[in-house]
Amino acid sequence: xxxxxxxxxxxLFYNDVESRKYTTSSRIKNIQAxxxxxxxxxLDLKEPSLILDIGCGSGLSGEILxxxxxxxxxxxxxxxxxxxxxxxxxxxxxxxxGDMLLADIGQGVPFRAGSFDAxxxxxxxxxxxxxxxxxxxPEGRLKRFFxxxxxxxxxxxxxxxxxxxxxxxxxxxxxxxxxKAGFGAGILEDDPETKNVKVYLVLTVGGGDVTGTVS
Amino acid sequence: MKLLTLNFLTCARKTCxxxxxxxxxxxxxxxxxxxxxxxxxxxxxxxxxxxxxxxMKTVTTELGLPNLPAETPAPEDLATADGEPSQTLKDLHxxxxxxxxxxxxxxxGNCGHEYAVKEGIANFLLPSHMV
Ligand SMILES: [Zn+2]
Numbered sequence: 001x002x003x004x005x006x007x008x009x010x011x012l013f014y015n016d017v018e019s020r021k022y023t024t025s026s027r028i029k030n031i032q033a034x035x036x037x038x039x040x041x042x043l044d045l046k047e048p049s050l051i052l053d054i055g056c057g058s059g060l061s062g063e064i065l066x067x068x069x070x071x072x073x074x075x076x077x078x079x080x081x082x083x084x085x086x087x088x089x090x091x092x093x094x095x096x097x098g099d100m101l102l103a104d105i106g107q108g109v110p111f112r113a114g115s116f117d118a119x120x121x122x123x124x125x126x127x128x129x130x131x132x133x134x135x136x137x138p139e140g141r142l143k144r145f146f147x148x149x150x151x152x153x154x155x156x157x158x159x160x161x162x163x164x165x166x167x168x169x170x171x172x173x174x175x176x177x178x179x180k181a182g183f184g185a186g187i188l189e190d191d192p193e194t195k196n197v198k199v200y201l202v203l204t205v206g207g208g209d210v211t212g213t214v215s
Numbered sequence: 216m217k218l219l220t221l222n223f224l225t226c227a228r229k230t231c232x233x234x235x236x237x238x239x240x241x242x243x244x245x246x247x248x249x250x251x252x253x254x255x256x257x258x259x260x261x262x263x264x265x266x267x268x269x270x271m272k273t274v275t276t277e278l279g280l281p282n283l284p285a286e287t288p289a290p291e292d293l294a295t296a297d298g299e300p301s302q303t304l305k306d307l308h309x310x311x312x313x314x315x316x317x318x319x320x321x322x323x324g325n326c327g328h329e330y331a332v333k334e335g336i337a338n339f340l341l342p343s344h345m346v
Contacts, residue, residue: 099315101338103339110224111224
């Protein structure tokens with residue numbers, strides 16, 4: 001199976017047909033919901049928070065953030081960024097509660113310093129490794145993204161990014177870019193060594209506890 | 216785009232981002248919408264110290280909304296003596312969470328770049344020469 005990020009940039013890949021597939025397939029939905037819940041567990045938020053959803057797509061993760069009960073420290077408010085207008089159109093159809101920006105995370109994170117309590121990203125940041133034109137490099141895009149994300153989080157803030165690294169080199173390229181931006185970073189793997197392995201990059205601002213180690 | 220989000224959003228251009236004139240973005244030809252949402256007192260209490268109140272005042276004035284108090288409301292003013300949501304909290308909730316720009320433009324005060332808003336979604340994609 002070819003990886004979508006090997007064939008096309010995300011704004012072209014997630015056209016209307018692909019976007020609909022994404023929100024109607026219950027298998028994809030369940031996996032996405034599981035990963036969002038896992039990321040929330042890792043964020044361990046104690047009170048209703050303002051969360052940045054990086055690559056929010058059709059708002060599947062956002063709906064979960066909006067639905068966290070009071071007993072579990074919610075509900076949270078969120079702002080999503082996504083490069084695909086057809087994915088965002090799906091989110092509008094679903095009437096999600098969060099705010100959304102049509103934006104390319106490789107161009108940076110356009111929020112003032114200390115805006116967010118936390119950030120979450122499900123299956124998005126590997127796209128940063130695609131350099132689509134001659135004037136942008138994966139390194140440059142990763143730097144713009146992680147520098148911007150670091151600044152947009154409050155001190156003591158946390159980000160959890162689930163992603164699909166293509167190989168070990170891409171995995172360390174991504175985590176090294178996060179560390180260079182100033183994050184305390186760790187990689188956590190669920191179901192390691194299986195085809196269902198899920199990789200989470202756990203990032204903290206201003207030190208704090210770090211889960212696992214970066215390899 | 217909720218007014219809450221507008222209070223955190225800056226110009227996306229690298230040359231602007233850290234400059235005071237790039238925040239807040241100025242709404243132009245803005246169409247507003249008010250959608251009632253559930254009150255989340257703990258969220259507002261959490262976010263209150265992070266609000267830039269002067270920017271809040273600038274944006275509401277530019278949108279033709281009623282004048283805001285001169286200073287950020289104090290956390291102790293969010294609840295009444297018997298612990299009920301105060302009018303201050305209700306007003307903040309309506310302002311931050313229920314009031315949104317559905318269409319128009321957001322303009323950077325430094326570079327003049329206009330970010331279009333359609334159906335509440337702002338377009339922050341920059342052409343590569345502006346990144
Ligand atoms: Zn600007």
